[in-house]
Amino acid sequence: MEMRIIKDVLGASVLGGEDRLGESVEHIYASDLMSDVLAFGKPYSMLLTGLATQQAVISAHMAEFKGVVFIRGKKPKDGAEQFARDNQLVLLSTDLDMFDACARLDESWKKEHHALEKGATEYKREEILLSRELCINGNDFTNAGLVSTQVKSILKKIGLDPKLVRRVAISTYEGEMNVVMHAKSARVNLSITPKLIEVVIDDEGKGIPDVQQAMEEGFTTATEEMRAMGFGSGMGLPNIRKNSDELEVSSEVDKGTKVQMRFFI
């Protein structure tokens, strides 16, 4: 789970490591006892603790954690923040108590896991390095392209091969434009594992009566206005197929369309 999501779910304030919020953690560990953190905490975890001392931050660092969330509005003194900065840790502080903080995170953790399971690819949750949910609004031409831009910059930040990033960006852009032109709204799920990148665009809208036909080069139902804007050459879906390693399009008329694309790293 991305640390930015942890921050949002907990309504937490950032005490340090703002620039690392885009990184993901693989586990969450709740404890106030530092020897326990060192003995049982797994690497790449987020520590939730009520022990607001520098020791908590040092222990988290030694146990290879990625960050610490202090609960019930606790905040360690400046020394801890400096230590966190020097050692690339994210420090958050939430007003929630330990139970509420754990309960909320567990809930969104399960939701995230569920969404990925539906993505039909068999990888374990431990392996997900990053997962992100984004939204597209149909008919919103002013913001069209923002989602694919975001996806592109996330992938670039991770330092993936620029050619691969380009393929994902183009495919996502085509999918995004199809939602803007032909559907009402969509949720986009981006997830990255060590082996692959998956983009799932799940929309609500009129759906596609004949998917096979829609995949043909040149097939389009775009209006004259859309064509005037430079779209509607019937090349979007074929372009996604060309750029992705795996593509699945499923659709139900008057319900919506789901486009799943995968790119091997």
Added chain:
Amino acid sequence: MTINELVGSVGLKPLSTFEDRDISGVFVSDMVSDVMAGAKSGNLWLTIQTHKSVIPAANLVDVSAVIITGGKEIPQETVELASKYSIAVLSSELPTFELVGKLYELGLGK
């Protein structure tokens, strides 16, 4: 929900002898000072502390049960002291974070 009902539903191992009672809310902390300041009567207390000094603290603030998480081994003297106060000591194999998820699903929030 009572302690006996809870025991079956999330796979807890009861260790002490206790009187069954209603559970109200959950308090999660490994610090006795936190518990003294914040726990409420009838709360379940989740902790990884196994030392017998958790029991007088549990008794002082009247928690309904102490659940020791992470499959920790619990000293006999802790169990005996809990039995003296009729406080339930339950052991869970799950780490604190995972157990909270289960308790929350059972509707044991505040």
Added chain:
Amino acid sequence: MSECRHQWNMTNVRFGFVAFEKCFHCSGVRTFFSKEESPHLGEAYREEEHFWSRVENAQSLRFDLVCSECGRVEDYTELMGLLHCTGCLPECEVEILQQKLEKEKTWLVVAFGHLPPGSDEPFSPEKMKILTDHFNQRRDTSRSRIRVVSFSLIKDFTVCKGEFIHDVGMLSQEPPAERKPLF
């Protein structure tokens, strides 16, 4: 005269550590409250005929009580911690009282002030009663009750094996094989 039936709540809660110092020369023990972030166990130092060294930092809290009805505040600056009597000495007055109270389903807790105790009693009976009321107001008293008494009831500190209701070793980086008693 006010007729308030006080409802006591903790206020002004301050977390910190009770630091225990022990003299290796005379085995004396003294305490102070520390608000340090990460207290350490110090080297022994000399003070007149004593050699003090910090032997333990126990995670603790300080608090006052406030009545939610009338706003009266009762401060507990002198309170260093609460002790659970283990019944270590049959002739100790705490143990004698505990035996008696157990029949009424009442549990005894000992309020500890600074060590070594001064000549003045830091806790008036009224202060102890208010603390007792606070803990009873927080519990289901149909099951059992709490009674807080002053540590001046303990006759001999050097042999008392009572247990502080405190966490020790919270900051230790080493998983403890066996958690040690305070002294």
